[in-house]
Amino acid sequence: MSTEILDGLAAIVNEVAGVPVADVQPDKAFIDDLDIDSLSMVEVVMAAEDKWDVKIPDSEVKNLRTVGDAVAFIEKATA
Amino acid sequence: MSYAGGIVVTGIGATTPVGGDAASTWNAVIAGHSGIATLPYAWADDLPVRFGGVLAVDPGDVLDRVEARRLDRSQQSALIASREAWADAGAPTVEPERMGTVVGTGIGGVITLLDAYDVLKERGPSRISPHTVPMLMPNGPAAVVGLEHHAAAGVHSPVSACASGAEALAWAARMIRDDRADVVMAGGTEAPLHALTIAGFASMRALSPRNDDPAAASRPYDLARDGFVMGEGAGMLVLEREDHARARGARIYARYLGAGMTADAHHIAQPDPTGAGAARAMAAAVVEAGVNASEVIHVNAHATSTPQGDIAEAAAIRAALGLETNAWVSGTKSMTGHMLGAAGSVEAMFTVLALHHRIAPPTINLDNLDPQIELNVVAGKAMPLPDGDLVALNNSFGFGGHDVAIAFGSYA
Numbered sequence: 001m002s003t004e005i006l007d008g009l010a011a012i013v014n015e016v017a018g019v020p021v022a023d024v025q026p027d028k029a030f031i032d033d034l035d036i037d038s039l040s041m042v043e044v045v046m047a048a049e050d051k052w053d054v055k056i057p058d059s060e061v062k063n064l065r066t067v068g069d070a071v072a073f074i075e076k077a078t079a
Numbered sequence: 080m081s082y083a084g085g086i087v088v089t090g091i092g093a094t095t096p097v098g099g100d101a102a103s104t105w106n107a108v109i110a111g112h113s114g115i116a117t118l119p120y121a122w123a124d125d126l127p128v129r130f131g132g133v134l135a136v137d138p139g140d141v142l143d144r145v146e147a148r149r150l151d152r153s154q155q156s157a158l159i160a161s162r163e164a165w166a167d168a169g170a171p172t173v174e175p176e177r178m179g180t181v182v183g184t185g186i187g188g189v190i191t192l193l194d195a196y197d198v199l200k201e202r203g204p205s206r207i208s209p210h211t212v213p214m215l216m217p218n219g220p221a222a223v224v225g226l227e228h229h230a231a232a233g234v235h236s237p238v239s240a241c242a243s244g245a246e247a248l249a250w251a252a253r254m255i256r257d258d259r260a261d262v263v264m265a266g267g268t269e270a271p272l273h274a275l276t277i278a279g280f281a282s283m284r285a286l287s288p289r290n291d292d293p294a295a296a297s298r299p300y301d302l303a304r305d306g307f308v309m310g311e312g313a314g315m316l317v318l319e320r321e322d323h324a325r326a327r328g329a330r331i332y333a334r335y336l337g338a339g340m341t342a343d344a345h346h347i348a349q350p351d352p353t354g355a356g357a358a359r360a361m362a363a364a365v366v367e368a369g370v371n372a373s374e375v376i377h378v379n380a381h382a383t384s385t386p387q388g389d390i391a392e393a394a395a396i397r398a399a400l401g402l403e404t405n406a407w408v409s410g411t412k413s414m415t416g417h418m419l420g421a422a423g424s425v426e427a428m429f430t431v432l433a434l435h436h437r438i439a440p441p442t443i444n445l446d447n448l449d450p451q452i453e454l455n456v457v458a459g460k461a462m463p464l465p466d467g468d469l470v471a472l473n474n475s476f477g478f479g480g481h482d483v484a485i486a487f488g489s490y491a
Contacts, residue, residue, distance in 0.1 A: 018145030042209035049205075 001026060005052070005071045005078075012047045013067075016040050026068030034067075044070075052078050080258040082320060086335040087490060089324050090168025090317030091428050092160040092266075095415050096310045099136025100163055104415075104425070105432050108440045109461045113294040113414050115308050122274045127281045130293035131272055132310025132416030149210050150223060151188035152270035156313035156421070157220040158227060161264050164315040165228060169329055171262060171319070175231035179260035180224050181251040182236055182315075183243030183267040185420030185477070187217030190273050220268045224315070232260040238420075240477030241381070243267050244314060245423025248485055249338035251318045261323045266315035266424035280309060283348060285385065297417070298444035299382035299389055299410030300452045307383040310416030314425030333431040334488040336470065337367025343480030350388050350476065354395030357381075360482040361399035361472060368486035370470050372400045375486075377439050377464060377471040379430045382410030383417050392474060393452045399484075406472075407462055408454045409433075410442040423475035427485055430473040434489040437464040 010024035017040045030036040036044065045056050048070070054077040056064075064070045091101045096114030098104035107114070114132045123129045138155035139147050147155055161182075191214040198206050213219055218236040225234035233254060237246040244267020251265030280286050287306035289296035297308040318335055325331075339360035345351040365372050378400075381392055389410075400406055411429050418425055433439050438461050445458040469489040476482050 016145075018143070039209040039213075046206065046208075 001068065001071055002075050005074050006067070008051055009048065009067060009070055012044055012051065016043045016047065024067055026071060027066060029066050030064070048074060054078060082256055082258045085321030086252050086255050087319055087321045087324050088316050088332045088335060088431050089319045089329045090164040091315070091332065091431065092163030092167060093312065093314040093425055093428055094134055094136060094138070094156050094159050095312040095418065095425055096132030096135055097415055099141070101167070101428060105429070108411055108414050108429060109438060111414065111441045111443045111460065113443060114310065115293045115297055115416050117293055118272065126274060126277050128277055128286045128288055129290050130296065131308060132418070133272065134311055151191040151214040151219060152311070153184055153188055153268045154214065154220045154223045156270060156311065157182055157224050157266070157268035157315070160266060160313040160315040161224045161227060164264065164317050168317040169327070171327055171329065173262045175229040177232055177261040178228055178230045179232040179251065179254045179263040180221055180228060180230035180234045181247040181254070181263060181265040182221035182224050183238065183247035183420050184217055184220055184236065185238070185240045185243050185269055186271055186276065188215035188219055189276060190270055191215040193273055193275055224264055228264050230264065239481040240479050241417065241419050241422055242475040242477035242481040242483040243420035243423065244425065245427060245473065245475035245483040245485055246340065246481070247424060248316060248318065248427055249340055249483060252335050252338065255318060255320055262317060262319045264315060265318055266313065267421040268313035269419040269421045270311045271309060271419055272311055277309065287384065295444050297384045297413045299380070299384045299413050299442055300449055300456050301445050302447040302449045304384045304386060304389065307385055307412065308416040310418045312415065312418040312421045312425055314421055314428050316424065316428060316431065331490045332435045333490050336370070336486040336488045337364050338486070339363025339367070339484045341482045343482065345480055348478045350391040352387060352391050354391040354398060356480065356482040357392055357395035357474065357476060358398035360484040361395065361474065364472060364484040364486040365399070368470065368488065370486070373404070374470045375400050375404070375406045375472055376469050377430070377433055378406050378408045379426045379433070379471070379473045380408050380410050381474045381476045383412055390451050393454050396454060405455060407439045407457050409440045409457045411440050413443040423473070423483060426475065427473045430471045430487050433464065434469050434471055434487055437466070438462065439464055
Protein backbone atom coordinates (compact mmCIF):
# COMPACT_ATOMS: atom_id res chain seq x y z
CA MET A 1 0.00 0.00 0.00
CA SER A 2 1.32 3.41 -0.97
CA THR A 3 2.35 5.38 2.10
CA GLU A 4 2.47 8.48 -0.09
CA ILE A 5 -1.24 8.16 -0.88
CA LEU A 6 -2.05 7.24 2.73
CA ASP A 7 -0.18 10.32 3.98
CA GLY A 8 -1.88 12.54 1.40
CA LEU A 9 -5.28 11.20 2.34
CA ALA A 10 -4.54 11.67 6.04
CA ALA A 11 -3.68 15.31 5.35
CA ILE A 12 -6.97 15.79 3.50
CA VAL A 13 -9.03 14.15 6.25
CA ASN A 14 -7.25 16.33 8.79
CA GLU A 15 -7.92 19.47 6.75
CA VAL A 16 -11.58 18.66 6.12
CA ALA A 17 -12.63 17.15 9.44
CA GLY A 18 -9.88 17.87 11.95
CA VAL A 19 -9.10 14.18 12.51
CA PRO A 20 -5.49 13.80 13.76
CA VAL A 21 -3.25 12.59 10.93
CA ALA A 22 -2.01 9.64 13.02
CA ASP A 23 -5.58 8.35 13.41
CA VAL A 24 -6.09 8.01 9.66
CA GLN A 25 -5.00 4.37 9.28
CA PRO A 26 -5.96 1.86 6.55
CA ASP A 27 -8.24 -0.19 8.81
CA LYS A 28 -10.28 2.83 9.95
CA ALA A 29 -13.80 3.34 8.53
CA PHE A 30 -14.52 6.93 7.49
CA ILE A 31 -18.00 7.10 9.00
CA ASP A 32 -17.88 4.65 11.92
CA ASP A 33 -14.32 5.25 13.17
CA LEU A 34 -13.34 8.75 12.03
CA ASP A 35 -16.77 10.37 12.47
CA ILE A 36 -16.78 11.75 8.92
CA ASP A 37 -20.33 12.76 8.00
CA SER A 38 -21.77 12.48 4.50
CA LEU A 39 -20.98 16.11 3.63
CA SER A 40 -17.39 15.86 4.81
CA MET A 41 -16.99 12.59 2.84
CA VAL A 42 -17.94 14.54 -0.30
CA GLU A 43 -15.24 17.06 0.60
CA VAL A 44 -12.66 14.30 1.06
CA VAL A 45 -13.56 12.86 -2.33
CA MET A 46 -13.36 16.28 -4.05
CA ALA A 47 -9.99 17.04 -2.49
CA ALA A 48 -8.65 13.59 -3.45
CA GLU A 49 -9.85 14.08 -7.03
CA ASP A 50 -8.02 17.40 -7.17
CA LYS A 51 -4.83 16.09 -5.55
CA TRP A 52 -4.40 12.97 -7.68
CA ASP A 53 -6.28 14.15 -10.77
CA VAL A 54 -8.63 11.17 -10.70
CA LYS A 55 -12.38 10.70 -10.96
CA ILE A 56 -14.15 9.01 -8.07
CA PRO A 57 -17.76 8.46 -9.23
CA ASP A 58 -20.57 8.55 -6.65
CA SER A 59 -21.20 4.89 -7.45
CA GLU A 60 -17.68 4.12 -6.19
CA VAL A 61 -17.78 6.31 -3.09
CA LYS A 62 -20.15 3.92 -1.28
CA ASN A 63 -17.53 1.17 -1.68
CA LEU A 64 -14.84 3.27 0.00
CA ARG A 65 -15.75 2.27 3.54
CA THR A 66 -12.27 2.38 5.01
CA VAL A 67 -9.21 4.51 4.47
CA GLY A 68 -7.54 1.43 2.98
CA ASP A 69 -10.35 1.12 0.42
CA ALA A 70 -9.73 4.71 -0.67
CA VAL A 71 -5.96 4.28 -0.86
CA ALA A 72 -6.41 1.17 -3.00
CA PHE A 73 -8.85 2.94 -5.33
CA ILE A 74 -6.53 5.91 -5.83
CA GLU A 75 -3.52 3.59 -6.34
CA LYS A 76 -5.37 1.74 -9.07
CA ALA A 77 -6.71 4.92 -10.67
CA THR A 78 -3.27 6.53 -10.86
CA ALA A 79 -1.37 3.39 -11.91
CA MET B 80 -51.16 27.78 27.29
CA SER B 81 -49.50 31.02 28.06
CA TYR B 82 -47.13 32.54 30.57
CA ALA B 83 -47.98 35.95 32.01
CA GLY B 84 -44.99 36.48 34.33
CA GLY B 85 -41.84 38.49 33.78
CA ILE B 86 -39.20 37.97 31.10
CA VAL B 87 -35.62 38.95 31.90
CA VAL B 88 -32.26 39.24 30.15
CA THR B 89 -29.68 36.99 31.81
CA GLY B 90 -26.86 36.80 29.27
CA ILE B 91 -25.27 38.92 26.55
CA GLY B 92 -22.72 38.29 23.82
CA ALA B 93 -21.45 40.23 20.83
CA THR B 94 -18.76 40.58 18.23
CA THR B 95 -18.69 43.93 16.44
CA PRO B 96 -16.43 46.43 14.65
CA VAL B 97 -15.58 48.00 18.04
CA GLY B 98 -14.93 44.84 20.08
CA GLY B 99 -14.64 41.07 19.96
CA ASP B 100 -17.01 40.54 22.88
CA ALA B 101 -19.82 42.29 24.73
CA ALA B 102 -17.63 43.96 27.35
CA SER B 103 -15.08 45.42 24.94
CA THR B 104 -17.88 46.51 22.60
CA TRP B 105 -19.74 48.29 25.41
CA ASN B 106 -16.57 49.93 26.75
CA ALA B 107 -15.67 51.21 23.27
CA VAL B 108 -19.15 52.59 22.70
CA ILE B 109 -19.29 54.34 26.08
CA ALA B 110 -15.86 55.83 25.31
CA GLY B 111 -17.08 57.06 21.92
CA HIS B 112 -14.69 55.02 19.78
CA SER B 113 -15.41 54.52 16.08
CA GLY B 114 -14.97 51.09 14.51
CA ILE B 115 -15.14 52.45 10.96
CA ALA B 116 -12.07 52.38 8.71
CA THR B 117 -10.90 51.89 5.15
CA LEU B 118 -11.59 48.29 4.10
CA PRO B 119 -8.38 46.22 4.17
CA TYR B 120 -9.39 44.26 1.06
CA ALA B 121 -8.03 44.56 -2.49
CA TRP B 122 -11.53 43.89 -3.88
CA ALA B 123 -12.71 47.18 -2.42
CA ASP B 124 -10.24 49.31 -4.40
CA ASP B 125 -12.57 49.99 -7.34
CA LEU B 126 -15.76 50.53 -5.35
CA PRO B 127 -17.49 53.89 -4.92
CA VAL B 128 -17.45 53.23 -1.15
CA ARG B 129 -14.22 51.75 0.22
CA PHE B 130 -14.74 51.74 3.98
CA GLY B 131 -16.90 50.03 6.58
CA GLY B 132 -17.02 48.37 9.96
CA VAL B 133 -14.92 45.20 9.92
CA LEU B 134 -15.06 42.93 12.98
CA ALA B 135 -12.49 44.02 15.58
CA VAL B 136 -11.57 40.36 16.18
CA ASP B 137 -11.63 37.98 13.21
CA PRO B 138 -13.82 34.90 13.86
CA GLY B 139 -11.04 32.75 12.41
CA ASP B 140 -8.90 33.73 15.41
CA VAL B 141 -11.60 32.55 17.82
CA LEU B 142 -13.11 29.39 16.35
CA ASP B 143 -11.53 26.01 15.78
CA ARG B 144 -10.22 25.80 12.18
CA VAL B 145 -12.43 22.89 11.09
CA GLU B 146 -15.50 24.45 12.72
CA ALA B 147 -14.85 27.75 10.97
CA ARG B 148 -14.48 26.29 7.48
CA ARG B 149 -18.00 24.81 7.59
CA LEU B 150 -19.64 28.09 8.61
CA ASP B 151 -20.41 31.26 6.71
CA ARG B 152 -18.92 34.35 8.36
CA SER B 153 -22.41 35.36 9.57
CA GLN B 154 -22.74 31.95 11.24
CA GLN B 155 -19.27 32.20 12.77
CA SER B 156 -20.14 35.54 14.39
CA ALA B 157 -23.51 34.27 15.61
CA LEU B 158 -21.90 31.20 17.16
CA ILE B 159 -19.19 33.25 18.90
CA ALA B 160 -21.72 35.73 20.32
CA SER B 161 -24.10 32.97 21.43
CA ARG B 162 -21.35 31.05 23.23
CA GLU B 163 -20.39 34.22 25.07
CA ALA B 164 -24.02 34.95 25.98
CA TRP B 165 -24.57 31.39 27.19
CA ALA B 166 -21.49 31.43 29.42
CA ASP B 167 -22.47 34.91 30.62
CA ALA B 168 -25.89 33.57 31.63
CA GLY B 169 -24.18 30.93 33.75
CA ALA B 170 -24.78 28.12 31.25
CA PRO B 171 -28.21 27.26 32.69
CA THR B 172 -29.50 23.71 32.73
CA VAL B 173 -32.50 23.62 30.39
CA GLU B 174 -34.38 20.66 28.97
CA PRO B 175 -33.87 20.78 25.18
CA GLU B 176 -37.65 20.79 24.70
CA ARG B 177 -37.82 24.05 26.74
CA MET B 178 -34.86 25.74 25.01
CA GLY B 179 -35.48 27.97 21.98
CA THR B 180 -33.42 29.90 19.47
CA VAL B 181 -34.37 32.85 17.28
CA VAL B 182 -31.61 34.37 15.14
CA GLY B 183 -32.33 36.86 12.38
CA THR B 184 -30.24 38.00 9.46
CA GLY B 185 -30.82 40.51 6.71
CA ILE B 186 -29.07 38.75 3.84
CA GLY B 187 -27.84 35.38 5.12
CA GLY B 188 -24.69 33.77 3.76
CA VAL B 189 -24.14 36.20 0.92
CA ILE B 190 -20.34 35.88 0.92
CA THR B 191 -20.64 32.09 0.69
CA LEU B 192 -23.18 32.43 -2.12
CA LEU B 193 -21.08 34.81 -4.20
CA ASP B 194 -17.81 32.96 -3.60
CA ALA B 195 -19.48 29.68 -4.59
CA TYR B 196 -20.79 31.31 -7.77
CA ASP B 197 -17.22 32.31 -8.61
CA VAL B 198 -16.16 28.67 -8.16
CA LEU B 199 -19.08 27.50 -10.32
CA LYS B 200 -18.06 29.82 -13.17
CA GLU B 201 -14.33 29.17 -12.93
CA ARG B 202 -14.17 25.45 -12.05
CA GLY B 203 -17.58 23.99 -12.75
CA PRO B 204 -20.38 22.37 -10.75
CA SER B 205 -18.31 19.41 -9.54
CA ARG B 206 -16.16 21.76 -7.44
CA ILE B 207 -19.02 23.24 -5.39
CA SER B 208 -18.56 22.42 -1.70
CA PRO B 209 -21.21 20.22 -0.06
CA HIS B 210 -21.33 22.82 2.72
CA THR B 211 -22.50 25.56 0.32
CA VAL B 212 -26.24 25.30 0.97
CA PRO B 213 -26.08 25.02 4.80
CA MET B 214 -23.70 27.99 4.76
CA LEU B 215 -25.79 30.29 2.58
CA MET B 216 -29.32 29.59 3.82
CA PRO B 217 -30.72 32.52 5.82
CA ASN B 218 -31.88 30.18 8.60
CA GLY B 219 -28.32 28.83 8.82
CA PRO B 220 -27.18 31.07 11.70
CA ALA B 221 -30.29 30.17 13.73
CA ALA B 222 -29.73 26.50 12.98
CA VAL B 223 -26.05 26.63 13.95
CA VAL B 224 -26.85 28.43 17.21
CA GLY B 225 -29.77 26.10 17.89
CA LEU B 226 -27.55 23.03 17.46
CA GLU B 227 -24.96 24.55 19.80
CA HIS B 228 -27.51 25.02 22.57
CA HIS B 229 -29.67 21.90 21.90
CA ALA B 230 -32.69 24.12 21.26
CA ALA B 231 -35.45 21.62 20.55
CA ALA B 232 -38.37 23.89 21.52
CA GLY B 233 -37.99 25.62 18.16
CA VAL B 234 -35.50 27.42 15.94
CA HIS B 235 -36.73 30.49 14.05
CA SER B 236 -35.12 33.04 11.76
CA PRO B 237 -36.92 36.28 11.02
CA VAL B 238 -35.71 38.03 7.88
CA SER B 239 -36.71 41.70 7.87
CA ALA B 240 -33.58 43.48 6.63
CA CYS B 241 -32.22 45.82 9.29
CA ALA B 242 -35.00 44.97 11.75
CA SER B 243 -34.18 41.24 11.78
CA GLY B 244 -32.14 41.23 14.99
CA ALA B 245 -34.80 43.14 16.89
CA GLU B 246 -37.59 41.04 15.46
CA ALA B 247 -35.73 37.95 16.70
CA LEU B 248 -35.96 39.25 20.27
CA ALA B 249 -39.68 39.93 19.92
CA TRP B 250 -40.34 36.41 18.62
CA ALA B 251 -38.11 34.96 21.35
CA ALA B 252 -40.26 36.65 23.98
CA ARG B 253 -43.31 35.31 22.17
CA MET B 254 -41.93 31.76 22.55
CA ILE B 255 -41.76 32.33 26.31
CA ARG B 256 -45.19 34.00 26.43
CA ASP B 257 -46.71 31.07 24.53
CA ASP B 258 -45.09 28.75 27.09
CA ARG B 259 -43.08 26.96 24.41
CA ALA B 260 -39.74 27.71 26.12
CA ASP B 261 -38.19 28.74 29.45
CA VAL B 262 -34.98 30.10 27.91
CA VAL B 263 -34.36 31.47 24.41
CA MET B 264 -31.07 32.41 22.76
CA ALA B 265 -31.98 35.30 20.49
CA GLY B 266 -30.28 37.89 18.33
CA GLY B 267 -29.08 38.79 14.89
CA THR B 268 -26.03 38.43 12.71
CA GLU B 269 -24.68 39.83 9.46
CA ALA B 270 -21.53 39.45 7.38
CA PRO B 271 -22.35 41.62 4.37
CA LEU B 272 -18.98 43.05 3.38
CA HIS B 273 -18.58 42.05 -0.27
CA ALA B 274 -18.11 44.09 -3.43
CA LEU B 275 -21.61 43.19 -4.66
CA THR B 276 -23.51 44.24 -1.53
CA ILE B 277 -21.54 47.47 -1.25
CA ALA B 278 -22.13 48.20 -4.94
CA GLY B 279 -25.83 47.46 -4.48
CA PHE B 280 -26.34 49.72 -1.47
CA ALA B 281 -24.13 52.39 -3.08
CA SER B 282 -26.29 52.23 -6.20
CA MET B 283 -29.31 53.07 -4.04
CA ARG B 284 -27.31 56.10 -2.79
CA ALA B 285 -27.86 54.71 0.70
CA LEU B 286 -24.19 54.66 1.74
CA SER B 287 -22.05 57.57 2.85
CA PRO B 288 -19.35 58.15 0.21
CA ARG B 289 -16.97 59.80 2.70
CA ASN B 290 -13.92 57.73 1.64
CA ASP B 291 -11.46 60.39 2.79
CA ASP B 292 -12.66 60.32 6.42
CA PRO B 293 -14.27 56.95 7.26
CA ALA B 294 -14.44 57.43 11.05
CA ALA B 295 -16.51 60.60 10.54
CA ALA B 296 -18.85 59.09 7.93
CA SER B 297 -21.52 57.68 10.26
CA ARG B 298 -22.98 60.87 11.77
CA PRO B 299 -26.64 60.44 12.76
CA TYR B 300 -28.57 63.70 13.25
CA ASP B 301 -25.67 65.83 11.99
CA LEU B 302 -26.47 68.36 9.25
CA ALA B 303 -23.70 66.90 7.06
CA ARG B 304 -24.86 63.26 7.26
CA ASP B 305 -24.92 61.63 3.85
CA GLY B 306 -25.79 57.96 4.24
CA PHE B 307 -25.14 54.90 6.38
CA VAL B 308 -21.92 52.96 6.83
CA MET B 309 -22.07 49.19 6.43
CA GLY B 310 -20.66 47.00 9.17
CA GLU B 311 -20.61 43.35 10.20
CA GLY B 312 -21.30 41.74 13.54
CA ALA B 313 -23.54 39.67 15.76
CA GLY B 314 -25.33 40.23 19.05
CA MET B 315 -27.08 37.66 21.24
CA LEU B 316 -29.25 37.95 24.32
CA VAL B 317 -30.46 35.19 26.61
CA LEU B 318 -34.15 35.81 27.38
CA GLU B 319 -35.50 33.81 30.27
CA ARG B 320 -38.64 33.41 32.35
CA GLU B 321 -38.14 35.49 35.46
CA ASP B 322 -39.17 32.65 37.81
CA HIS B 323 -36.71 30.32 36.04
CA ALA B 324 -33.90 32.87 36.34
CA ARG B 325 -34.60 33.61 40.00
CA ALA B 326 -34.83 29.95 40.93
CA ARG B 327 -31.30 29.39 39.70
CA GLY B 328 -29.97 32.64 41.19
CA ALA B 329 -29.08 34.14 37.81
CA ARG B 330 -27.64 37.62 37.43
CA ILE B 331 -30.36 39.71 35.74
CA TYR B 332 -29.41 42.65 33.50
CA ALA B 333 -32.84 44.05 32.74
CA ARG B 334 -36.48 43.23 32.11
CA TYR B 335 -37.83 42.58 28.63
CA LEU B 336 -41.11 44.50 28.79
CA GLY B 337 -42.65 44.33 25.34
CA ALA B 338 -42.38 44.86 21.61
CA GLY B 339 -44.19 46.59 18.81
CA MET B 340 -43.95 45.29 15.24
CA THR B 341 -45.61 47.21 12.43
CA ALA B 342 -45.04 48.04 8.76
CA ASP B 343 -44.94 51.31 6.84
CA ALA B 344 -46.86 50.02 3.78
CA HIS B 345 -45.27 52.96 1.99
CA HIS B 346 -42.23 52.08 -0.19
CA ILE B 347 -39.80 49.19 -0.68
CA ALA B 348 -36.80 51.21 0.56
CA GLN B 349 -37.82 54.76 1.48
CA PRO B 350 -39.03 55.35 5.05
CA ASP B 351 -42.49 56.85 5.42
CA PRO B 352 -41.54 60.52 5.99
CA THR B 353 -44.30 60.91 8.60
CA GLY B 354 -42.80 58.07 10.65
CA ALA B 355 -46.32 56.78 11.28
CA GLY B 356 -45.43 53.08 11.17
CA ALA B 357 -42.42 53.57 13.43
CA ALA B 358 -44.52 55.58 15.87
CA ARG B 359 -47.14 52.82 16.00
CA ALA B 360 -44.40 50.27 16.75
CA MET B 361 -43.06 52.37 19.63
CA ALA B 362 -46.56 52.98 20.99
CA ALA B 363 -47.33 49.27 20.85
CA ALA B 364 -44.12 48.44 22.70
CA VAL B 365 -45.01 50.94 25.41
CA VAL B 366 -48.53 49.50 25.71
CA GLU B 367 -47.28 45.91 25.99
CA ALA B 368 -44.74 47.12 28.56
CA GLY B 369 -47.61 48.50 30.64
CA VAL B 370 -45.93 51.87 31.16
CA ASN B 371 -46.67 55.46 30.19
CA ALA B 372 -44.87 56.89 27.16
CA SER B 373 -43.60 59.73 29.38
CA GLU B 374 -41.69 57.17 31.48
CA VAL B 375 -39.33 56.31 28.60
CA ILE B 376 -36.02 57.83 29.64
CA HIS B 377 -33.74 56.53 26.89
CA VAL B 378 -34.09 55.51 23.25
CA ASN B 379 -31.40 53.65 21.35
CA ALA B 380 -32.54 54.94 17.98
CA HIS B 381 -32.25 53.26 14.59
CA ALA B 382 -30.47 56.47 13.47
CA THR B 383 -28.57 55.17 10.46
CA SER B 384 -27.24 58.59 9.37
CA THR B 385 -29.34 58.78 6.21
CA PRO B 386 -30.81 62.22 5.43
CA GLN B 387 -34.50 61.13 5.38
CA GLY B 388 -34.46 58.19 7.80
CA ASP B 389 -33.17 60.12 10.80
CA ILE B 390 -35.82 62.83 10.37
CA ALA B 391 -38.67 60.34 9.96
CA GLU B 392 -37.60 58.51 13.12
CA ALA B 393 -37.28 61.76 15.08
CA ALA B 394 -40.85 62.61 14.09
CA ALA B 395 -41.95 59.11 15.11
CA ILE B 396 -40.30 59.36 18.53
CA ARG B 397 -42.08 62.63 19.23
CA ALA B 398 -45.37 61.22 17.97
CA ALA B 399 -45.09 58.11 20.15
CA LEU B 400 -43.53 59.53 23.31
CA GLY B 401 -45.00 63.05 23.22
CA LEU B 402 -43.70 66.36 21.96
CA GLU B 403 -42.35 67.10 25.44
CA THR B 404 -40.50 63.80 25.75
CA ASN B 405 -37.39 63.98 27.90
CA ALA B 406 -35.98 60.72 26.60
CA TRP B 407 -32.27 60.76 25.90
CA VAL B 408 -31.67 59.47 22.39
CA SER B 409 -28.46 57.69 21.35
CA GLY B 410 -27.33 56.87 17.82
CA THR B 411 -24.74 54.17 18.39
CA LYS B 412 -24.36 53.42 14.67
CA SER B 413 -22.15 56.51 14.72
CA MET B 414 -19.53 54.16 16.21
CA THR B 415 -20.40 50.63 15.08
CA GLY B 416 -21.70 51.43 11.62
CA HIS B 417 -24.86 49.69 10.48
CA MET B 418 -24.61 45.95 11.08
CA LEU B 419 -27.90 45.38 9.17
CA GLY B 420 -29.53 42.21 10.56
CA ALA B 421 -27.30 42.32 13.65
CA ALA B 422 -27.97 45.99 14.42
CA GLY B 423 -31.23 45.45 16.30
CA SER B 424 -29.80 42.85 18.65
CA VAL B 425 -26.49 44.61 19.31
CA GLU B 426 -28.39 47.84 20.00
CA ALA B 427 -30.88 45.97 22.21
CA MET B 428 -27.83 44.83 24.15
CA PHE B 429 -26.70 48.48 24.40
CA THR B 430 -30.18 49.42 25.66
CA VAL B 431 -30.07 46.66 28.28
CA LEU B 432 -26.58 47.70 29.41
CA ALA B 433 -27.61 51.37 29.51
CA LEU B 434 -30.30 50.40 32.03
CA HIS B 435 -28.01 48.03 33.93
CA HIS B 436 -25.12 50.51 34.25
CA ARG B 437 -27.39 53.59 34.17
CA ILE B 438 -25.51 55.36 31.43
CA ALA B 439 -26.59 56.18 27.87
CA PRO B 440 -23.98 55.81 25.11
CA PRO B 441 -22.99 58.85 23.06
CA THR B 442 -23.73 59.78 19.46
CA ILE B 443 -20.37 60.72 17.96
CA ASN B 444 -19.61 62.91 14.93
CA LEU B 445 -22.52 65.17 15.87
CA ASP B 446 -20.98 68.57 15.12
CA ASN B 447 -24.08 70.45 14.00
CA LEU B 448 -27.45 69.07 15.09
CA ASP B 449 -29.95 69.17 12.22
CA PRO B 450 -32.68 71.60 13.40
CA GLN B 451 -35.29 69.16 12.05
CA ILE B 452 -34.19 66.69 14.77
CA GLU B 453 -36.14 67.94 17.79
CA LEU B 454 -34.83 65.41 20.30
CA ASN B 455 -32.57 65.31 23.36
CA VAL B 456 -29.65 63.65 21.62
CA VAL B 457 -26.81 62.26 23.74
CA ALA B 458 -24.10 64.05 21.79
CA GLY B 459 -20.38 63.46 22.06
CA LYS B 460 -20.16 62.00 25.56
CA ALA B 461 -22.03 59.26 27.42
CA MET B 462 -24.75 60.53 29.78
CA PRO B 463 -25.55 59.14 33.25
CA LEU B 464 -29.13 57.96 33.77
CA PRO B 465 -30.94 58.46 37.09
CA ASP B 466 -31.73 55.96 39.85
CA GLY B 467 -35.13 54.34 40.21
CA ASP B 468 -37.23 52.28 37.79
CA LEU B 469 -36.26 53.14 34.22
CA VAL B 470 -37.80 52.28 30.86
CA ALA B 471 -35.91 52.40 27.56
CA LEU B 472 -36.74 51.67 23.94
CA ASN B 473 -34.70 50.22 21.11
CA ASN B 474 -35.83 51.03 17.56
CA SER B 475 -34.99 49.04 14.43
CA PHE B 476 -36.37 49.58 10.93
CA GLY B 477 -35.67 47.71 7.73
CA PHE B 478 -35.88 48.03 3.96
CA GLY B 479 -39.31 46.73 3.11
CA GLY B 480 -40.91 49.01 5.68
CA HIS B 481 -40.42 46.85 8.79
CA ASP B 482 -40.73 48.75 12.08
CA VAL B 483 -39.73 47.10 15.36
CA ALA B 484 -39.49 48.71 18.80
CA ILE B 485 -38.56 46.82 21.97
CA ALA B 486 -39.12 48.10 25.50
CA PHE B 487 -36.79 47.14 28.34
CA GLY B 488 -36.97 48.03 32.01
CA SER B 489 -34.31 48.32 34.70
CA TYR B 490 -34.12 45.44 37.17
CA ALA B 491 -33.71 46.67 40.70
